[in-house]
Amino acid sequence: MDEKVIPLQKIPIGAKAKVKTLLSMGSVRGRLQDIGLIEGTVVECLQKSPAGDPIAYLIRGAVIALRSEESSKILVESCDGYVHV
Amino acid sequence: MSTSNITISLVGNPNVGKSSIFNQLTGLNQHTGNWPGKTVVTARGRYVFENREYALVDTPGAYSLTAHSPEEEATSEFVRSGEASVIVVICDATCLERNLNLVLQILEVTQRVVICVNLMDEARKKKISIDLEKLERELGVPVIGAEALTGAGMRKLMRAIASESQKADGLPEIKESSVFERVKKAESICAACVHYGKADYNALDRRIDRLLTSRWSGPLIMLTLLALVFWLTIIGANYPSAALSKFFFWIEGGMLAFLENIQAPGWVSGLFITGIYRVLSWVVAVMLPPMAIFFPLFTFLEDLGYLPRVAFNMDYYFKKCRACGKQALTMCMGFGCNAAAVIGCRIIDSPRERLIAVLTNSFVPCNGRFPAIIALIAMFFAVPTVRTASAASNSILSALLLTAVILSGILLTLFMSRILSRTILQGVPSSFTLELPPFRKPRLSKIIVRSLLDRTLFVLARAVIVSVPAGAIVWLMNNITVGGLSLLQLSTQTLDPFARFIGLDGTILMAFILGFPANEIVIPIIIMAYASANGITSYESLAQLKVLFIDHGWTWLTALCMIIFSLSHWPCSTTCLTIYKETRSVKWTALACAVPTFSGLLICFVLTAAVRLLGGA
Numbered sequence: 001m002d003e004k005v006i007p008l009q010k011i012p013i014g015a016k017a018k019v020k021t022l023l024s025m026g027s028v029r030g031r032l033q034d035i036g037l038i039e040g041t042v043v044e045c046l047q048k049s050p051a052g053d054p055i056a057y058l059i060r061g062a063v064i065a066l067r068s069e070e071s072s073k074i075l076v077e078s079c080d081g082y083v084h085v
Numbered sequence: 086m087s088t089s090n091i092t093i094s095l096v097g098n099p100n101v102g103k104s105s106i107f108n109q110l111t112g113l114n115q116h117t118g119n120w121p122g123k124t125v126v127t128a129r130g131r132y133v134f135e136n137r138e139y140a141l142v143d144t145p146g147a148y149s150l151t152a153h154s155p156e157e158e159a160t161s162e163f164v165r166s167g168e169a170s171v172i173v174v175i176c177d178a179t180c181l182e183r184n185l186n187l188v189l190q191i192l193e194v195t196q197r198v199v200i201c202v203n204l205m206d207e208a209r210k211k212k213i214s215i216d217l218e219k220l221e222r223e224l225g226v227p228v229i230g231a232e233a234l235t236g237a238g239m240r241k242l243m244r245a246i247a248s249e250s251q252k253a254d255g256l257p258e259i260k261e262s263s264v265f266e267r268v269k270k271a272e273s274i275c276a277a278c279v280h281y282g283k284a285d286y287n288a289l290d291r292r293i294d295r296l297l298t299s300r301w302s303g304p305l306i307m308l309t310l311l312a313l314v315f316w317l318t319i320i321g322a323n324y325p326s327a328a329l330s331k332f333f334f335w336i337e338g339g340m341l342a343f344l345e346n347i348q349a350p351g352w353v354s355g356l357f358i359t360g361i362y363r364v365l366s367w368v369v370a371v372m373l374p375p376m377a378i379f380f381p382l383f384t385f386l387e388d389l390g391y392l393p394r395v396a397f398n399m400d401y402y403f404k405k406c407r408a409c410g411k412q413a414l415t416m417c418m419g420f421g422c423n424a425a426a427v428i429g430c431r432i433i434d435s436p437r438e439r440l441i442a443v444l445t446n447s448f449v450p451c452n453g454r455f456p457a458i459i460a461l462i463a464m465f466f467a468v469p470t471v472r473t474a475s476a477a478s479n480s481i482l483s484a485l486l487l488t489a490v491i492l493s494g495i496l497l498t499l500f501m502s503r504i505l506s507r508t509i510l511q512g513v514p515s516s517f518t519l520e521l522p523p524f525r526k527p528r529l530s531k532i533i534v535r536s537l538l539d540r541t542l543f544v545l546a547r548a549v550i551v552s553v554p555a556g557a558i559v560w561l562m563n564n565i566t567v568g569g570l571s572l573l574q575l576s577t578q579t580l581d582p583f584a585r586f587i588g589l590d591g592t593i594l595m596a597f598i599l600g601f602p603a604n605e606i607v608i609p610i611i612i613m614a615y616a617s618a619n620g621i622t623s624y625e626s627l628a629q630l631k632v633l634f635i636d637h638g639w640t641w642l643t644a645l646c647m648i649i650f651s652l653s654h655w656p657c658s659t660t661c662l663t664i665y666k667e668t669r670s671v672k673w674t675a676l677a678c679a680v681p682t683f684s685g686l687l688i689c690f691v692l693t694a695a696v697r698l699l700g701g702a
Contacts, residue, residue, distance in 0.1 A: 047291070049303070054397065060182045065397050065519040065520075
């Protein structure tokens with residue numbers, strides 16, 4: 001299994017990844033945790049917006065759009081070796 | 086009936102149907118819509134259950150009690166204050182796990198809680214089953230399933246609230262868990278209580294989303310929908326507008342004849358018919374039909390859940406201007422009413438970005454303005470010729486031109502947002518998390534009742550209230566003479582040299598100034614001022630109106646400049662007042678007037694100079 005840790009922003013559409021670390025601090029971190037992004041949460045990349053940013057993710061049953069500023073600071077590890085669904 | 090003070094508070098994540106539950110319980114018509122952040126002010130209502138009265142407080146949506154926005158702070162303070170006897174936490178059955186974070190947090194503050202799992206019908210459709218009894222055992226407080234749209238579960242909810250409110254004050258165990266512990270607990274509770282009938286329960290939503298937000302189809306659908314909504318508004322409003330005009334004209338004839346019969350003095354028919362009645366009938370005939378069509382269409386898109394997708398599609402461009410993507414939502418609300426949209430700007434968390442949204446909101450023409458723009462387009466730019474005589478092709482052209490006007494308004498919004506964030510509102514874009522809620526099938530009856538009663542009649546009533554004194558004032562200005570000239574002539578002549586620079590004339594500029602209380606009355610003021618000079622009495626159709634305008638020196642450039650100035654001038658008085666209330670600052674209110682006014686003046690000036698230089702018009 002691929003243990004490489006990468007930013008959430010980099011995972012392709014359809015792929016799932018498990019959150020390792022939140023790099024952002026302060027209220028941004030709090031907000032992300034409140035919507036369920038903690039270590040171990042599995043996130044699925046669903047859909048890019050027309051300009052490629054923000055990107056929509058499936059987080060604990062809800063679809064949340066994150067800008068690259070946020071998603072680049074969420075470190076994840078791949079769950080499925082990036083097999084496109 | 087006892088009127089004991091039992092205060093019940095509705096708390097929950099954004100967009101879980103708190104306002105719908107509130108409406109079901111109280112019978113009130115609190116505005117609802119399928120997008121997070123709809124409720125930005127705390128609503129209060131009452132209901133009676135088994136002879137006891139309950140005061141109900143609806144709070145803005147919050148993801149947690151750890152406040153990250155002013156709305157969450159308000160909700161958090163309210164929960165912690167202990168003002169509410171019982172707190173009803175509303176959850177979305179289709180997304181229970183995320184909702185439980187807030188539930189668990191509230192349970193650490195108080196145990197007098199009733200959990201209402203709303204949208205059970207949506208969950209059923211998605212083959213999600215929730216074991217409510219098990220959930221109740223896990224959480225230790227009553228759990229009620231509900232469908233706010235149909236009202237199912239409301240009696241049960243009221244009963245649970247009643248018995249909970251009579252319970253003795255049980256102190257909660259004082260323990261503050263970490264967000265990590267709560268999320269983990271929510272996960273394990275859901276694993277035990279929620280069963281998914283099919284793994285891809287959101288497959289249809291995802292397919293629709295791929296269509297609505299992908300690189301090519303996303304913007305295309307957005308533009309098409311915009312043009313389509315305008316086309317339906319224009320073509321649908323055409324006949325009722327003409328019929329209403331005829332009807333009002335017929336009534337006018339009758340009233341004039343009556344006044345003549347009773348030998349009323351000339352100023353009576355002047356003030357009441359030429360002044361008040363004509364402005365009033367123009368406002369109703371020209372404004373009511375487009376509103377009555379536009380508002381239901383807009384409400385349909387809103388209830389469906391399309392608006393957050395617009396914000397998702399457009400966020401990148403707002404980010405480039407260092408603003409918030411949710412500004413797209415407040416922009417959309419501006420089509421209805423700029424004042425309402427300014428209040429709606431509270432959904433933007435960062436104060437800097439919220440100010441940008443407030444200051445640029447009036448670049449989107451509200452319902453008081455775009456019917457006038459439609460009329461100008463129909464008179465000067467989508468003129469039926471022999472070749473394109475069909476009404477349908479003409480209305481399509483009108484709709485496309487209106488769409489182009491709106492798009493320039495959106496570009497202006499982006500451009501000014503950028504300038505503001507480079508100058509007086511400097512800063513970096515704040516974090517952005519936008520929830521894309523599941524699509525919900527709008528209920529037609531609800532849309533029609535709500536959009537007609539809450540929006541159309543509300544906006545129309547405001548315009549009518551303003552048009553009565555405005556009609557009177559303009560008539561008086563037109564008929565009180567100083568040194569051989571009427572007050573209106575005097576003021577328009579003073580404004581005229583300046584107005585010519587920006588492609589307008591003194592009368593048009595005067596009408597915009599007098600139209601400050603409500604933009605609906607701008608065109609009727611122009612008509613009254615021109616008509617009195619002509620001595621002609623009434624204008625039933627746009628074609629007659631065009632003749633009147635051309636008689637007063639209008640060209641396509643005048644019409645274009647007037648459209649631009651409608652799009653970009655000071656906000657109406659209601660909006661200004663709202664901006665002051667929201668910002669608590671004269672400076673920002675003044676700037677909210679200055680920004681669109683100066684850009685409007687500048688564009689009109691440059692355009693007029695360029696056209697005159699090139700010898701056109």
